[in-house]
Amino acid sequence: xxxxxxxxxxxxxxxxxxxxxxxxxxxxxxxxxxxxxxxxxxxxxxxxxxxxxxxxxxxxxxxxxxxxxxxxxxxxxxxxxxxxxxxxxxxxxxxxxxxxxxxxxxxxxxxxxxxxxxxxxxxxxxxxxxxxxxxxxxxxxxxxxxxxxxxxxxxxxxxxxxxxxxxxxxxxxxxxxxxxxxxxxxxxxxxxxxxxxxxxxxxxxxxxxxxxxxxxxxxxxxxxxxxxxxxxxxxxxxxxxxxxxxxxxxxxxxxxxxxxxxxxxxxxxxxxxxxxxxxxxxxxxxxxxxxxxxxxxxxxxxxxxxxxxxxxxxxxxxxxxxxxxxxxxxxxxxxxxxxxxxxxxxxxxxxxxxxxxxxxxxxxxxxxxxxxxxxxxxxxxxxxxxxxxxxxxxxxxxxxxxxxxxxxxxxxxxxxxxxxxxxxxxxxxxxxxxxxxxxxxxxxxxxxxxxxxxxxxxxxxxxxxxxxxxxxxxxxxxxxxxxxxxxxxxxxxxxxxxxxxxxxxxxxxxxxxxxxxxxxxxxxxxxxxxxxxxxxxxxxxxxxxxxxxxxxxxxxxxxxxxxxxxxxxxxxxxxxxxxxxxxxxxxxxxxxxxxxxxxxxxxxxxxxxxxxxxxxxxxxxxxxxxxxxxxxxxx
Amino acid sequence: xxxxxxxxxxxxxxxxxxxxxxxxxxxxxxxxxxxxxxxxxxxxxxxxxxxxxxxxxxxxxxxxxxxxxxxxxxxxxxxxxxxxxxxxxxxxxxxxxxxxxxxxxxxxxxxxxxxxxxxxxxxxxxxxxxxxxxxxxxxxxxxxxxxxxxxxxxxxxxxxxxxxxxxxxxxxxxxxxxxxxxxxxxxxxxxxxxxxxxxxxxxxxxxxxxxxxxxxxxxxxxxxxxxxxxxxxxxxxxxxxxxxxxxxxxxxxxxxxxxxxxxxxxxxxxxxxxxxxxxxxxxxxxxxxxxxxxxxxxxxxxxxxxxxxxxxxxxxx
Numbered sequence: 001x002x003x004x005x006x007x008x009x010x011x012x013x014x015x016x017x018x019x020x021x022x023x024x025x026x027x028x029x030x031x032x033x034x035x036x037x038x039x040x041x042x043x044x045x046x047x048x049x050x051x052x053x054x055x056x057x058x059x060x061x062x063x064x065x066x067x068x069x070x071x072x073x074x075x076x077x078x079x080x081x082x083x084x085x086x087x088x089x090x091x092x093x094x095x096x097x098x099x100x101x102x103x104x105x106x107x108x109x110x111x112x113x114x115x116x117x118x119x120x121x122x123x124x125x126x127x128x129x130x131x132x133x134x135x136x137x138x139x140x141x142x143x144x145x146x147x148x149x150x151x152x153x154x155x156x157x158x159x160x161x162x163x164x165x166x167x168x169x170x171x172x173x174x175x176x177x178x179x180x181x182x183x184x185x186x187x188x189x190x191x192x193x194x195x196x197x198x199x200x201x202x203x204x205x206x207x208x209x210x211x212x213x214x215x216x217x218x219x220x221x222x223x224x225x226x227x228x229x230x231x232x233x234x235x236x237x238x239x240x241x242x243x244x245x246x247x248x249x250x251x252x253x254x255x256x257x258x259x260x261x262x263x264x265x266x267x268x269x270x271x272x273x274x275x276x277x278x279x280x281x282x283x284x285x286x287x288x289x290x291x292x293x294x295x296x297x298x299x300x301x302x303x304x305x306x307x308x309x310x311x312x313x314x315x316x317x318x319x320x321x322x323x324x325x326x327x328x329x330x331x332x333x334x335x336x337x338x339x340x341x342x343x344x345x346x347x348x349x350x351x352x353x354x355x356x357x358x359x360x361x362x363x364x365x366x367x368x369x370x371x372x373x374x375x376x377x378x379x380x381x382x383x384x385x386x387x388x389x390x391x392x393x394x395x396x397x398x399x400x401x402x403x404x405x406x407x408x409x410x411x412x413x414x415x416x417x418x419x420x421x422x423x424x425x426x427x428x429x430x431x432x433x434x435x436x437x438x439x440x441x442x443x444x445x446x447x448x449x450x451x452x453x454x455x456x457x458x459x460x461x462x463x464x465x466x467x468x469x470x471x472x473x474x475x476x477x478x479x480x481x482x483x484x485x486x487x488x489x490x491x492x493x494x495x496x497x498x499x500x501x502x503x504x505x506x507x508x509x510x511x512x513x514x515x516x517x518x519x520x521x522x523x524x525x526x527x528x529x530x531x532x533x534x535x536x537x538x539x540x541x542x543x544x545x546x547x548x549x550x551x552x553x554x555x556x557x558x559x560x561x562x563x564x565x566x567x568x569x570x571x572x573x574x575x576x577x578x579x580x581x582x583x584x585x586x587x588x589x590x591x592x593x594x595x596x597x598x599x600x601x602x603x604x605x606x607x608x609x610x611x612x613x614x615x616x617x618x619x620x621x622x623x624x625x626x627x628x629x630x631x632x633x634x635x
Numbered sequence: 636x637x638x639x640x641x642x643x644x645x646x647x648x649x650x651x652x653x654x655x656x657x658x659x660x661x662x663x664x665x666x667x668x669x670x671x672x673x674x675x676x677x678x679x680x681x682x683x684x685x686x687x688x689x690x691x692x693x694x695x696x697x698x699x700x701x702x703x704x705x706x707x708x709x710x711x712x713x714x715x716x717x718x719x720x721x722x723x724x725x726x727x728x729x730x731x732x733x734x735x736x737x738x739x740x741x742x743x744x745x746x747x748x749x750x751x752x753x754x755x756x757x758x759x760x761x762x763x764x765x766x767x768x769x770x771x772x773x774x775x776x777x778x779x780x781x782x783x784x785x786x787x788x789x790x791x792x793x794x795x796x797x798x799x800x801x802x803x804x805x806x807x808x809x810x811x812x813x814x815x816x817x818x819x820x821x822x823x824x825x826x827x828x829x830x831x832x833x834x835x836x837x838x839x840x841x842x843x844x845x846x847x848x849x850x851x852x853x854x855x856x857x858x859x860x861x862x863x864x865x866x867x868x869x870x871x872x873x874x875x876x877x878x879x880x881x882x883x884x885x886x887x888x889x890x891x892x893x894x895x896x897x898x899x900x901x902x903x904x905x906x907x908x909x910x911x912x913x914x915x916x917x918x919x920x921x922x923x924x925x926x927x928x929x930x931x932x933x934x935x936x937x938x939x940x941x942x943x944x945x946x947x948x949x950x951x952x
């Protein structure tokens with residue numbers, strides 16, 4: 001991390017007191033393990049239970065790129081951060097206050113990333129200390145030495161030893177024992193925790209559930225006998241029904257709520273879990289997950305299904321999006337509705353496959369050869385992951401266009417509670433009307449003003465036509481004359497302007513006039529808005545703007561920008577910085593939204609971006625805001 | 636045929652229309668004079684008329700190449716796609732709408748080179764469609780580049796001293812893929828055989844793959860010349876479950892009685908290059924079909940919402 005975020009006052013813990021309970025508005029904790037030890041299951045269960053009890057929550061998974069990387073390596077650390085609060089939580093916060101680590105090496109990875117608060121409490125499995133292997137013992141000594149540079153409160157826990165009393169293989173037990181410890185520390189409702197475990201192991205034998213409950217209870221009881229602190233993050237009973245899930249599940253549920261009936265995909269991290277979720281239940285709703293032979297076939301099948309009267313969608317990530325490029329052009333050219341979900345990860349190429357990035361924006365907007373106008377939108381919360389699919393399907397169908405939904409790895413695995421959606425039958429797509437087509441109807445009967453045209457579906461008598469990627473006229477007949485080509489490009493492009501005319505200007509968070517406006521898109525919204533709020537509390541003149549639509553951009557941006565002395569974007573993608581060698585204002589490569597905003601508004605939009613492979617921290621953003629405002633008048 | 640055709644003419648109501656070959660004719664085909672594609676088009680239109688396929692229920696899907704202009708020249712629904720990708724599009728159409736009669740038309744570059752991955756998997760999916768490989772052994776539209784089926788030694792613009800490698804045999808390849816269910820070969824210069832092969836392919840419930848040897852008078856005028864002129868080089872595969880043509884026996888001296896359910900013999904025949912074999916190598920309607928395995932119930936919007944609400948309950952706070 002580039003800077004040390006400011007921390008709230010640390011809790012004062014009485015070492016002598018038996019079970020002091022400290023009441024706090026929020027807390028950040030992490031569970032860290034080798035891959036395969038279930039830290040994520042533990043952490044996500046904890047997050048879900050917390051949300052169900054009425055806490056605000058946000059979880060972020062820490063996932064190595066391999067399934068079983070070598071154990072006891074910092075790079076192989078697998079885990080989850082959970083931030084819970086009395087109020088709504090919109091991002092992963094700054095630094096962790098409490099960590100449970102299953103070994104010293106995975107803990108080091110978070111220490112080295114400066115992810116742990118200086119006064120963090122660390123519960124560390126002590127098994128390596130007296131390990132048979134002298135190398136492990138030596139690593140333990142060195143790790144503790146390295147960790148001693150901070151004021152962590154390190155508590156050794158006989159995690160493995162206690163688990164071995166219940167299971168033969170502690171790798172399959174530590175996570176539930178840890179969940180028990182956390183449940184005691186944070187005063188969680190044990191019945192709810194057991195319900196969560198029952199749900200998690202619903203496909204397994206009852207004995208598995210029972211063993212896990214024994215581990216849980218052992219963790220609770222060990223914590224009760226050995227720990228001297230507890231944290232109460234008061235819950236509130238929401239006045240409306242709430243649900244809690246991660247972004248990929250929300251996308252899948254949203255797809256079903258939207259009446260999408262075909263998800264054609266090829267496995268790619270971090271998008272695949274959308275299809276895992278859908279594969280369990282989509283077919284009962286009359287839908288289908290088709291796992292195609294490759295990324296190209298995945299979109300091809302979706303396009304074929306859409307041509308035949310459905311609205312289909314495909315889910316992918318950066319490398320897959322690259323492969324789908326030619327088919328996106330075909331969908332645009334044939335005006336076949338299609339929804340493409342891009343769960344962005346670190347790039348370029350294979351990049352950081354399990355980590356978050358927002359580097360596909362320009363590829364989505366401009367990444368296809370030829371002029372390829374399409375709609376691009378980005379959910380910024382888990383709730384929006386659900387609702388954006390309904391919007392996407394409706395736009396795709398109404399405008400006969402491609403809609404790209406830009407999620408990311410942070411939203412994909414992050415859990416957040418939100419208001420339970422009230423499903424509406426009007427969200428569903430209507431079944432194709434196969435009635436006879438009046439004589440003279442053309443397959444692309446463009447309205448000359450809007451470029452919109454009704455869709456003909458195979459099965460409609462009298463409507464026969466051949467969709468083609470070649471330049472064509474209203475009849476979908478191949479035409480190469482200059483006037484036709486110019487006019488059809490205009491009409492396809494016009495649809496975006498028509499869509500834009502139906503959109504509202506985005507809403508600024510904070511003052512209408514200020515010294516600085518911070519613009520973001522997608523999953524960074526929560527961190528940016530939290531930073532803005534803290535900044536305002538410090539008296540800084542700053543506001544925030546989140547853009548849902550990236551193509552077309554929402555209207556009124558130029559007018560909004562005029563009300564701020566400086567405008568900058570904050571994004572998780574790469575940009576040069578002016579203090580780097582050779583870099584100057586002319587050759588500087590900027591954040592992707594910054595490029596887009598500069599080009600469309602002619603405002604000198606600055607940017608601050610990072611590609612750490614992790615979500616942005618509000619504290620870091622606040623530092624940037626302070627720096628930007630301190631820099632005076634020039635941008 | 637269709638389960639969801641409440642609003643359709645022809646469903647529940649007697650469809651009194653009858654269709655001639657002309658009813659399936661689109662605009663004038665723009666292939667070169669003497670191109671074998673014209674003969675295939677005529678053969679297909681003849682099939683459509685013979686089977687009285689409803690134009691609005693029939694979809695021709697293609698990729699890119701000379702042969703891929705095919706859908707434009709048939710007055711049915713069509714999708715002229717991108718290079719190599721006819722089969723994914725056709726798969727999507729058929730998965731979404733099993734009631735439609737789907738044909739895929741590809742060239743040898745399209746199917747056997749850029750689209751080879753899809754080809755292998757489409758054979759295995761075994762979705763009910765009629766698949767025509769118009770194989771002229773060359774890239775035509777891009778002007779004479781070597782294709783995977785170009786004979787070894789044949790000079791092209793990309794391999795002017797002759798094609799380096801032995802040609803890929805699409806029949807052998809198809810027969811080698813798990814779950815292949817119908818594999819036949821015919822030629823543009825034997826119209827009656829072409830017609831019967833197309834009929835057998837269309838009648839087959841599954842992925843019916845027909846390789847059509849197709850002359851390109853501009854770039855490969857010599858490749859099929861001998862096979863077309865010298866009937867002694869051809870062997871007809873005959874069977875009551877495949878193709879039988881008494882009239883052709885007078886023209887072609889060699890006929891082999893071949894049971895198309897015998898895949899071992901089919902593979903042996905495909906590998907033996909002593910003759911140009913025309914007929915059905917393999918046909919077995921018993922293979923698993925992906926679209927049948929994946930059939931889903933039809934749900935109204937209200938049913939979906941009830942089910943979805945139950946789904947959302949799992950995530951309730």
